[in-house]
Amino acid sequence: MNLLRTAFLTGCFGLLLLVAACGKPTEPKTATNTLTLLAGSELKDLEPMWANLQEQTGIHLQITYTGTLDGAEILSDPKQHYDLAWFSHAKYLTLMQEKQKLIQAQEKIAISPVIPAIKESLAKKWGWLDHPQVTWTQLAEKIRSGQLTYAMTDPAASNSGFSTVMSVQAALANKGDALTAQDVDAEKLKSFFSGHVLTAGSSGFLSSLFLRNQAQVGGIFNYEAELLKLNRNPLLQEKLVLLYPQEGTVIADYPLLLLAKDQAANYQKLVDYLKSAAFQQWLMDTTDRRPVNPAVALGTQFPKGYLLDMPFPNTIATVNEILFAYLNEQRQPSHTYFVLDVSGSMAGSGIAALQQAMANLAGADTTLTGKFARFRNREQVTLITFNHQVQDIRHFTVDKEGHALQDIDAYVNGLTTTGGTAIFSALDVAYKQATQARAADPKRFYSIVLMTDGLNEDGMSYTDFVRLYQQHANSAAAINTFPIIFGNADPSQLQALAALTGGQVFDSRTNSLAAAFKQIRGYQ
């Protein structure tokens, strides 16, 4: 009797699937369950499938996007309430959780190594086409001799930069096993990072920055998935050759993490869906990540052969030490311009928020990500305050001892507010200063933050600014402006400004001015 019933039920289930496939979209099979998910921002590209997920499983994902290290910090707070987390890797979080068991279960969903890619002409010249024996050491030599410059994200803000820094550290220390702090060869690393000419706070933005400045840069470190996508971009003038260094690379494996024990059943449903052949096929075809379901054959866009992975440090202290050494000692320093509105309308809460935001960058934010976002040793900071005209221009050079940080804090605390708003006159001054400074000291990253709470009322008009900018577009290239929407600022004009200069708008209204300032640090 039992067998018969099983047979019937199995048959019916098969039919049910068939009917669903044959007919119009059906009602969700089960009631909707909403799960909260904290996800890496690079996973936004999966959104087209979430309607299908809900239809198939009744699971609705309520997603908040953030960076990998920011995410780890959010999740280590015992008061956090997320059911699930999903980042390109869980190593940092696993090391960070120590005794408190945050991760209840995990399943890897996709694979993408973080690798170098160089322009085809360079690969040809160096005999690196279809050359599986290329090493990080050879790349380092091309960089040292000035033949190769590259784009890479900030390792404290984005996982592709983080993975690259980890790979480079291990490879240049010539380690076949786990890296420890003593292995690090600072001089070799400084030389390697001297070729870093474009930086960004996210892997997607890095690709667009690369496209914008492709004539000036030879290579890029990014996810294999992001590089394959970039290679299909019609704006790309010269194909990129993807390299798989012999020493290995850090590989993103996208584990879906269960945090809330009581969601185990829904988690299992979600995992089954994500690992199903149908989803995995879509994932590979649409996002160029490699599937983990062996039933899905690897596409022809991927080279044959195995992916070599790099050992990852086994303590959070080692990882953080590597990051801080990178930020404060090894990377190319930046010169950061802050164009700050001190007009009358900023009085009260406006100026207080600005003072807090700047104080945080000068060291007041003692969270881990706050420390990563702090002004770095060797960095130059120029503060340009304006109302109806430029009020003051102050330069600071950040020193190991922290004197400059105290000076910045004291200076910002002394700001007073009065007068009108001449946004573009002030921004024009910033560009003049930045282009001159770069001509004198080209081995730095230059960028501009524009913070205003109102509309342009005085001085140069936006149209005039655009005209001037375009006249000097070459000397200003890759000096991007990051406008912050605050108070009554005009979002559409700031968007246009960001697009013009290759920057990105940050909206302080969704969180806080301090959060926006902190996020922009990834782009400096």
Next chain:
Amino acid sequence: MLKRLLAPVLTLLLLVGVSTAIYLSVKEQASLQAPALQELKGIIGSEKEDFFRDPETVAALAKAPWHLHVSIEKSGSRELSTTQNLKNQYDFAFPAGIAAAEKLKREQNGKKAVQLFFSPMVIASWRPIADLLVANHIAQKRGDTYYIVDMLALFGLISHEQRWRDLPGNTAYPVNKAILVTTTDLRTSNSAAMYLALASYLLNGNAIVENTAQIDKILPQLSALFSRQGFTENSTEIPFQDYLTMGMGKSPLVMVYESQFFSEANKSPSAITPEMVLLYPEPTLFSKHILIPLTANGETLAAALEQDETLQQIAQRYGFRTAHSAANSRTAALPSLVNVIDEPSYDILEAMINRITAR
């Protein structure tokens, strides 16, 4: 067009089917007067998850005389043994490893410890790598599917910090990676502790470690086996999943339970390819899967798993060896292992783990 015609027909068939199933189901319920299922909840080592989730397991447990419905949560076995107050939350705990079970039973006042399944520790590897080890006299091929690996010789390569490319005649895997066996995190996972038990026996001159003087002597070598790996995962299923999905670039040698490999091999479709092979350490040791009942229902479950033949067969399908393994044809392919050593005592194993992870 065909689809449009098919849909109503199929719907009709479906309705007939569902009605019949409901009818049969109701009839069966009525005729058997089956008692309500006892709900119980357990926390288990992750390597037994698939066994418990199998619909056949669920069905066999629901049947007379057991009438059980088990829900599970998984955990690293060692992590599990240090979790507080299991009794308030679970009816049973089912870790892997004698040491973890011993501790758990003692600290949770478990009623007893029932050894149900066992599985030898093996190294999951790849044919080109296994053949390379054969060429270097580290391993021997046995039949088509498995190899015996001389662990002392392998530890020799590891302690001399050899890399794969250093092996003479290596064209199959000439990479920069250090030769190491991938394990899990010693602090949380039993399979790593098993590797430690094995290594300590060999490095201690083929003798089970019994005192701290012996630990002192071999500690640096033992520590290096783990610290040099760098980041390790918390639970054995993760490196095995990596082995299945990421290939030999990630994991040339992975310490796993034999059961994990055969469980996957018995699936259809299976992720096991002809390139994937097992290296049996000689000597090896058995990981024992021990159930500790925390409530009366937990005891019923232990009895079911011990006595029910169907459940034993399902367990074998999941790659476990059981007391009745010999009688089952499925496991005929498993090599019989003669040279099997015991784990050190709980206290010695803990002392080694604490000293290694404190370094």
